[in-house]
Amino acid sequence: MSLRPFPPILAGLFLIMSGLLLAGCGKEATPVTAQNSQFRPASADGGDTASPSTPASSGDNRTAASVAADQGQDAARADPQLPPRGKTPPKSIDELKEHIARLAQQPPEGQDQQQLVASILRTVDQQISAVKTILDSQPSEEDKAWAINAAMRIFARLEQSGIPGTRDKINAFAANLVKRPDAELARQGRFLVYSLKTVDQLNQNPTDGSEVVAGAKEFLAAEAKDITPATLSQLSQTAEFLLALGLRKDAVALFNLAADTAKASQDEKTVALESGYRAQAAINEQDFATLRNNVIAEEPDAAAKVLEAVRAMLAKVQPSAEIADEVQRQCQFLDVTGHGDVALVCLDELEKLFERSTDKELAEHVATSIANARKRAALIGQPFTVEGVNKEGEPFNWAAYQGKVVLIDFWATWCGPCLEENPNIQRNFEDFHERGFDVVGVNLDTNIADLRKFLDLQEIPWTTVTSREVIEGKVDATDPTGFAKLPMAVKCGVDAIPFLVLVGKDGKVDSLHVRGPKLRSRLVALLGDPNDAPASDRPAADKPAGEAPAEAKPAAEKPAAEKPAGDNQQSAITPLGLALAVALLGADEPADAAAAVAAADDPAINPYSAKPGLSSEQLANYLLKMLDKPKTIQSRPGFCEAVCEACDRLMTASPPATEAQFFVAVEAKFETLHKKACTGDDGADKQLVAFTDKMKSDERPRIARQVAFFQQERKVLDAIDGPMEKVPDVLNELKEYFAKEKLGGKHLRMASSTVALINRLADGDEREKNFGEFGKTFATSSDKELARYGKKLAKKPAATASDLVGKPLELDGTTAKGAGFVWDAYRGKVV
Numbered sequence: 001m002s003l004r005p006f007p008p009i010l011a012g013l014f015l016i017m018s019g020l021l022l023a024g025c026g027k028e029a030t031p032v033t034a035q036n037s038q039f040r041p042a043s044a045d046g047g048d049t050a051s052p053s054t055p056a057s058s059g060d061n062r063t064a065a066s067v068a069a070d071q072g073q074d075a076a077r078a079d080p081q082l083p084p085r086g087k088t089p090p091k092s093i094d095e096l097k098e099h100i101a102r103l104a105q106q107p108p109e110g111q112d113q114q115q116l117v118a119s120i121l122r123t124v125d126q127q128i129s130a131v132k133t134i135l136d137s138q139p140s141e142e143d144k145a146w147a148i149n150a151a152m153r154i155f156a157r158l159e160q161s162g163i164p165g166t167r168d169k170i171n172a173f174a175a176n177l178v179k180r181p182d183a184e185l186a187r188q189g190r191f192l193v194y195s196l197k198t199v200d201q202l203n204q205n206p207t208d209g210s211e212v213v214a215g216a217k218e219f220l221a222a223e224a225k226d227i228t229p230a231t232l233s234q235l236s237q238t239a240e241f242l243l244a245l246g247l248r249k250d251a252v253a254l255f256n257l258a259a260d261t262a263k264a265s266q267d268e269k270t271v272a273l274e275s276g277y278r279a280q281a282a283i284n285e286q287d288f289a290t291l292r293n294n295v296i297a298e299e300p301d302a303a304a305k306v307l308e309a310v311r312a313m314l315a316k317v318q319p320s321a322e323i324a325d326e327v328q329r330q331c332q333f334l335d336v337t338g339h340g341d342v343a344l345v346c347l348d349e350l351e352k353l354f355e356r357s358t359d360k361e362l363a364e365h366v367a368t369s370i371a372n373a374r375k376r377a378a379l380i381g382q383p384f385t386v387e388g389v390n391k392e393g394e395p396f397n398w399a400a401y402q403g404k405v406v407l408i409d410f411w412a413t414w415c416g417p418c419l420e421e422n423p424n425i426q427r428n429f430e431d432f433h434e435r436g437f438d439v440v441g442v443n444l445d446t447n448i449a450d451l452r453k454f455l456d457l458q459e460i461p462w463t464t465v466t467s468r469e470v471i472e473g474k475v476d477a478t479d480p481t482g483f484a485k486l487p488m489a490v491k492c493g494v495d496a497i498p499f500l501v502l503v504g505k506d507g508k509v510d511s512l513h514v515r516g517p518k519l520r521s522r523l524v525a526l527l528g529d530p531n532d533a534p535a536s537d538r539p540a541a542d543k544p545a546g547e548a549p550a551e552a553k554p555a556a557e558k559p560a561a562e563k564p565a566g567d568n569q570q571s572a573i574t575p576l577g578l579a580l581a582v583a584l585l586g587a588d589e590p591a592d593a594a595a596a597v598a599a600a601d602d603p604a605i606n607p608y609s610a611k612p613g614l615s616s617e618q619l620a621n622y623l624l625k626m627l628d629k630p631k632t633i634q635s636r637p638g639f640c641e642a643v644c645e646a647c648d649r650l651m652t653a654s655p656p657a658t659e660a661q662f663f664v665a666v667e668a669k670f671e672t673l674h675k676k677a678c679t680g681d682d683g684a685d686k687q688l689v690a691f692t693d694k695m696k697s698d699e700r701p702r703i704a705r706q707v708a709f710f711q712q713e714r715k716v717l718d719a720i721d722g723p724m725e726k727v728p729d730v731l732n733e734l735k736e737y738f739a740k741e742k743l744g745g746k747h748l749r750m751a752s753s754t755v756a757l758i759n760r761l762a763d764g765d766e767r768e769k770n771f772g773e774f775g776k777t778f779a780t781s782s783d784k785e786l787a788r789y790g791k792k793l794a795k796k797p798a799a800t801a802s803d804l805v806g807k808p809l810e811l812d813g814t815t816a817k818g819a820g821f822v823w824d825a826y827r828g829k830v831v
Contacts, residue, residue, distance in 0.1 A: 103126060117163055124169065128151060131154075131173075134146075155169065178193065187226070198216075198241070202242075206245070213254060213257075219235075220257065227261060228267075232273055236280070239251040242254065258273075275317070279317050279326075283326050286309040286313050288330060291305055292333055303337075303339040306334060307345055307346055307349075310349060310350075311349055313326070313327075314327070314350070317353075321362055331373060335377070335513065368495075373493065376494070376499075383508050384501065386465060387488065387491075388442070388487070388488060390465065391471075401440070403505055404436050405437045406440060407438075407500060408503065409442065410444060410488070411441055412445050413454040414450070420627075421516075423660050424519065425519070428523055431530040440463055441462060444483035444489055444494070446470060447470075467486050469487070498515065502522055606638040608626070608641075616655075619649055619661070627668055635679070643669070644669055644687070648669075650664070651665045669691060670691065674749075678748065688710065692714070712734075720757055720760070724760060731758065744781060744782055745783040747783070751789065754774055755793065758774070771793050771794065
């Protein structure tokens, strides 16, 4: 019975090989101390200074003993100077794994740096020796993968400790794998050798990637007799690294090489990969990030050039989910920046492509998305009505809003961006309400209890509308796309929120997507500046006419900085540890690049820090903007520290921040620390634990919910190393917890840890039962990655020959002459 994989965001053997393993390559060695060695130091009394439940790496899916168990070796081959503390030499693979945990918990010994380094290296040698022993013992596929993963983690931690000679040990291990008769182990050895060579090339910050591409072709030629999806994954990962360095042309060449190789394969599964790699090549060839920045800068024909790029991309690809997502992303950007007409033409082109799609389900999904986009665009200039009921089921009276400028806010209690936009809407409501401005919230929660609870805790000064179907419980609350099936959402084509519609005094739609400063700009145009004298105090001739003149068209809101061309696939692991190279070469805005250069010249400068002297409102706005930055920026050195520092300033501001501003600070700090902790940053994880503990006494429901989530996540992480007898209880508790939660991206680490807990169960049937139950739960997530992971988890693996051993066998069918086959005639015989 094989173990289930962890989500890509937290694990993956080849990501570890190519990413974590080489995070520190090329850096200068630093003094080994208890703080930077990442090996547990001994306390004065001989005990460990760290709690056994403290995660060794928060981005890992297990905590200390479990991660330690991934760092194994054999006491039988141990250095005699470092005995296994009273334990007899392990013989079985299970004993080796237990021994691994003990070694990882064993603190280095020594009074100075030289002795500490020697102690650490002895431990590592024992660990790698144990890994080799496991591989020599005819292990199962499960144990084989475990041992390789263990070695990668050992080397990753050693590399991060800055101890010289680490690369020699990695090279030696790779060479040992390559020489093994086991084909899969030899392949992984070759992959590791290729990864090491590629990283060395990329760490030179090349101005072009020709050498890297040449190396990839050599690697592919060497593997030509046995191309697998994993082989192509190596090429794809290399392409992603090239993109991170801004070497787009070379990255595109590698994506196309992977696509060509997949197409020529004789294996069905490998052939199926061609469209994905071809899509990546076509997407990155167009440099959409630069084109979008040109639109923001209002350069001539910038929107038309986005359309040209979309057409060029579509001409080179087959229908696929990746292409559909990319075109829709460009269309959404064009729509929000005031180029809805161009967005519709892009959708026309996408529709033509999918007319030849053989994937019926995907084609239907794309068709629905296109139809919704056209519905939204058709709202402009047309009469608008809101229909529904309030939370108590009483009919909503839209007629009461006639003659007013009304903002219709489509939102849900689980939508973070919706809640972040709420303070902006409320400020404008307060400023313009007396001038004839009102707001109607169209709530898209599918569970009425969620809405009622939210409104009981959070006062909103305008009317909130839901649907009778939700009130009567006729909506499937477990359907992650259920919100888009509610009456008002269907009527307006709403399949993503927040979605804002501004209706003029004439009852017709004035504009869409009026978020941030764009809302105020339109309200000033329609109702006048609230800083002027009230409308009732001015002569009639000076009152606003109610409709903005043609020349008063508002400027497009400038969205957050765009991702660089290479940021098409998310990855929680910073590629190759090239944080500085990414900062310098992948900066999204000129100011960002200048700040990164300044930071490189002076490490004391944090280019992301909030300016001194900002007011509470300015700090809150700064935090909201920072959280809206692309993931490539949020992963850069200094970003997390800057956000946390601003959060602390806001929470301790004098005079005190408003409650809304305080909530922004608390939630921003939780979110930023959690994101960094999920990448494997131990420091961020410890800060997250401390901040959770600090906020646990705050009884305000909004903060209490955040604290409850992180306490639950920590409980799961700690349980992985806890007593085995408690595992079933924790799993049952998790079932109840997940059943009440709307699962999203933040639950990935908890989901991965849940799988680690299930993998501890000894009973195979019990494991499969839990895999199925939790998989179905995760599949309902609104987060695509978690939903996909849930579906894979719920799917029962195909039986293997070993699964048949010891079980009754039944055969049926017909003979060559067409007669029925009778299995009973063979009872009692050896067949």
